[in-house]
Amino acid sequence: MDTLTAMESLVHPTELSAWGRFLQARSLHRETNRSKNPDWYRPALALNCQLHLFAEGEGIATARLASRSGGLVTWTEVEPPELDADLETLRGYLANLRSEHLSGKARSLGVVLHLADEFAISEIAPLHEVPDDLVELKFLLEEAPQEVIEGQTHAADQVSFRFFPYPGTENMQQPGAAIQISRKHQEFLRLFRDLAEETKFPVRTMGLSAPLVTLAGLPRIIPTLPGQPFCVVLSYSTFSVLAFFSAEGELLMLRSIRNHSSGVAPNVGAVVHTMSAALELDDPVSLVLPLSQKDGRDKVPQLQNASLLDWNEIEAVVDGVPFEFQVATGEKLAPEQRQGLAGTRTFDEIDTNEWATQDFLAPSQEESEMLPGTVEMKVLRFGGIGLKVAAVLLLLAGGWTGLRAFQILRDPAWHAKREDVNATANQLLLQRIENFKKWDSFLADRSKAWVSMELLNRLFPNSSAVVVTELNHTVRPETMRDQKNASLVKEWRLNGYANEDALKHLTTINTREGINEVFKGVHEVTGDASLDPTHDTRNLVVDLKASENKRYKPDAPESLDSQFPFQFNLTISQRFTADDELAIPTSAAR
Amino acid sequence: MNPFYKESIIFFGVVIPVLIVVGAFALVLHYKGELEQSYAVKRSAYVEIQKIEKQRRALETTVGQQDPHMQRWMALFEKPTASAVNGFLTEVQKKFAGEDFQQIAFRRGNSSGGIGGASAQPSIQIQLGFRGTYSALQNAFVELESSMPQLQLDSIKVTPNVNNRVLNADLVYTAWQNE
Numbered sequence: 001m002d003t004l005t006a007m008e009s010l011v012h013p014t015e016l017s018a019w020g021r022f023l024q025a026r027s028l029h030r031e032t033n034r035s036k037n038p039d040w041y042r043p044a045l046a047l048n049c050q051l052h053l054f055a056e057g058e059g060i061a062t063a064r065l066a067s068r069s070g071g072l073v074t075w076t077e078v079e080p081p082e083l084d085a086d087l088e089t090l091r092g093y094l095a096n097l098r099s100e101h102l103s104g105k106a107r108s109l110g111v112v113l114h115l116a117d118e119f120a121i122s123e124i125a126p127l128h129e130v131p132d133d134l135v136e137l138k139f140l141l142e143e144a145p146q147e148v149i150e151g152q153t154h155a156a157d158q159v160s161f162r163f164f165p166y167p168g169t170e171n172m173q174q175p176g177a178a179i180q181i182s183r184k185h186q187e188f189l190r191l192f193r194d195l196a197e198e199t200k201f202p203v204r205t206m207g208l209s210a211p212l213v214t215l216a217g218l219p220r221i222i223p224t225l226p227g228q229p230f231c232v233v234l235s236y237s238t239f240s241v242l243a244f245f246s247a248e249g250e251l252l253m254l255r256s257i258r259n260h261s262s263g264v265a266p267n268v269g270a271v272v273h274t275m276s277a278a279l280e281l282d283d284p285v286s287l288v289l290p291l292s293q294k295d296g297r298d299k300v301p302q303l304q305n306a307s308l309l310d311w312n313e314i315e316a317v318v319d320g321v322p323f324e325f326q327v328a329t330g331e332k333l334a335p336e337q338r339q340g341l342a343g344t345r346t347f348d349e350i351d352t353n354e355w356a357t358q359d360f361l362a363p364s365q366e367e368s369e370m371l372p373g374t375v376e377m378k379v380l381r382f383g384g385i386g387l388k389v390a391a392v393l394l395l396l397a398g399g400w401t402g403l404r405a406f407q408i409l410r411d412p413a414w415h416a417k418r419e420d421v422n423a424t425a426n427q428l429l430l431q432r433i434e435n436f437k438k439w440d441s442f443l444a445d446r447s448k449a450w451v452s453m454e455l456l457n458r459l460f461p462n463s464s465a466v467v468v469t470e471l472n473h474t475v476r477p478e479t480m481r482d483q484k485n486a487s488l489v490k491e492w493r494l495n496g497y498a499n500e501d502a503l504k505h506l507t508t509i510n511t512r513e514g515i516n517e518v519f520k521g522v523h524e525v526t527g528d529a530s531l532d533p534t535h536d537t538r539n540l541v542v543d544l545k546a547s548e549n550k551r552y553k554p555d556a557p558e559s560l561d562s563q564f565p566f567q568f569n570l571t572i573s574q575r576f577t578a579d580d581e582l583a584i585p586t587s588a589a590r
Numbered sequence: 591m592n593p594f595y596k597e598s599i600i601f602f603g604v605v606i607p608v609l610i611v612v613g614a615f616a617l618v619l620h621y622k623g624e625l626e627q628s629y630a631v632k633r634s635a636y637v638e639i640q641k642i643e644k645q646r647r648a649l650e651t652t653v654g655q656q657d658p659h660m661q662r663w664m665a666l667f668e669k670p671t672a673s674a675v676n677g678f679l680t681e682v683q684k685k686f687a688g689e690d691f692q693q694i695a696f697r698r699g700n701s702s703g704g705i706g707g708a709s710a711q712p713s714i715q716i717q718l719g720f721r722g723t724y725s726a727l728q729n730a731f732v733e734l735e736s737s738m739p740q741l742q743l744d745s746i747k748v749t750p751n752v753n754n755r756v757l758n759a760d761l762v763y764t765a766w767q768n769e
Binding site for chain 1: 591592594595596597598599600601602603604607611614615618619621622625626629632633635636637638639642643645646649650652653656659660663704705707708709710711712724727728729731732735739740742743744745746747748749750759761766
């Protein structure tokens with residue numbers, strides 16, 4: 001059992017599910033460099049390395065390898081492959097070609113088969129409605145030739161049709177010719193494409209009609225117009241193509257003539273005469289162009305008064321390389337270079353729309369549908385890159401999150417539980433402290449009897465100058481509703497007798513500064529905080545009432561109160577506000 | 591473009607991966623957001639806990655420093671105040687000779703009054719009467735009031751005795767009670 005080729009291993013997308021189509025496309029994306037190398041999708045003639053094969057007679061007459069670099073084409077003669085070669089043979093041929101002639105930098109290969117072994121023209125049926133756009137007619141002919149060609153009976157998979165226009169003709173019923181070439185070499189090119197899939201090396205193929213390519217290159221051989229109608233005979237080994245031009249150089253008609261089996265052309269002169277008459281061409285000039293790579297000039301059609309053209313004599317043409325090869329790889333003329341025959345509508349149209357380089361052996365529609373297009377490949381490629389970038393970003397984000405989670409999980413804060421904290425304990429401790437403060441306040445040195453007696457001492461430092469008959473000290477709290485602490489008033493009332501010196505002393509005391517000084521002195525001596533007069537929450541008031549002692553009898557020593565000339569009444573009031581540290585707590589300690 | 595591949599490649603090659611990536615990102619961000627949110631809550635609680643524990647340590651230190659004082663103060667209430675005062679004065683009286691210091695009155699009130707009347711803290715009033723020299727009285731009061739700080743003086747009245755050698759002192763104390 002034969003092994004499947006790379007292409008044969010592919011399944012047509014219509015037979016696959018959506019997921020299967022994606023998998024097949026992804027497989028092609030991964031296993032080939034289709035998404036990176038645009039040459040997979042470029043025409044063979046646009047590639048830098050091209051293998052040009054000249055099919056003539058039963059095989060390939062000659063082969064050249066064209067290497068394009070910086071606008072210059074270098075031609076290398078190579079061994080031509082067999083047209084009926086099998087896949088194995090072509091595999092070896094391609095491998096040999098790549099190793100011997102293609103540098104390692106070659107990214108692709110274009111295989112261009114110039115079909116010089118057959119050429120037929122079919123009559124386009126008289127159209128009821130000729131499309132204004134010739135391109136539309138071209139597609140119609142390619143896709144539905146039976147609608148355009150009268151009596152067309154060939155199967156589409158056996159014969160390839162391409163439209164070739166007569167842009168300069170005035171006969172709108174015949175806007176061009178339907179060129180017909182068999183698909184007998186289709187398999188040959190398909191094997192090259194199979195090898196491309198197998199070797200992952202882009203090989204693009206093309207089947208060109210050699211006469212059409214030569215026709216497009218005629219302005220190189222006939223740069224100036226002959227000044228009268230002319231007929232160009234393109235001579236190949238098995239057929240000749242006759243191209244009739246008007247005096248203005250416009251192509252009017254193409255005709256092909258098959259050679260006799262002996263290889264000798266039939267009576268071309270009669271055909272030229274007949275056609276010239278039909279086209280109403282007055283005495284056309286005949287120009288014969290031998291193009292066969294096999295035969296000598298002895299088999300060139302014989303025409304009277306005909307000129308034989310030798311394209312090898314033209315400048316800028318590489319001698320020995322088939323003319324078709326050089327035309328196919330040549331650069332298009334710039335509009336300002338279009339002069340003489342090149343400036344006609346015919347050649348302008350042929351050049352502009354590349355009518356001469358139409359691919360007669362293009363891959364079948366089924367084969368084309370098998371492979372994803374360049375856009376799909378780019379979507380897969382950039383989608384893959386985007387996915388990788390996203391995956392890296394995702395990985396980084398995940399890693400960062402993981403690292404952060406690790407940090408967080410290691411933080412004692414993560415494991416702390418609110419219920420672990422006994423806030424009640426703090427409340428109890430606060431209560432104990434509050435309790436302590438209350439007891440501290442209850443037990444404070446707020447009012448002491450011995451301190452009051454010391455105050456008495458300080459009020460009257462000279463005990464012989466005064467006699468105190470009564471000391472009355474009271475402490476009176478002042479309660480207000482809803483107050484935390486109760487303010488209090490301490491009052492000292494002293495009654496007695498004094499001499500003049502003592503009265504003077506009492507008068508000194510009877511001032512804010514005087515009584516403050518006394519309290520300050522007692523505070524310093526006793527350490528009793530209640531007598532500290534410097535607090536803003538305390539107010540100290542002194543009131544002295546003194547008068548003469550009516551019982552004053554200095555000569556009666558038995559009575560003390562009669563020994564002093566003055567009697568006095570001293571009242572000292574000390575008020576503590578509720579904000580004072582010695583104010584009385586109204587609530588109980590616990 | 592190949593229409594047979596276009597939709598499946600766009601769907602499986604772009605739409606699904608984008609959805610997966612966006613979903614995964616959303617999942618990661620959601621998880622991280624949840625984690626950070628939980629962490630912020632726990633962190634805040636942890637800071638609060640630390641604060642409370644720090645407060646507790648400070649409070650315990652304070653309470654530890656206060657405890658000896660409290661124990662000393664509470665010891666004052668182990669004996670009934672009135673009998674403690676009476677016993678104390680008996681001892682003081684022994685230190686002085688004859689007329690230098692004499693306790694002449696002692697009366698225990700049952701209700702709060704004076705300073706004690708301003709507070710909800712339980713208290714009683716004790717009325718004391720003394721006769722003695724100035725210095726003896728003052729020394730006795732120093733000892734009494736220093737030893738029994740629960741006594742808060744409500745009033746004192748000092749007058750000379752008729753023989754003018756000693757003083758009469760009438761005192762009223764508020765005595766704080768523990769219970």
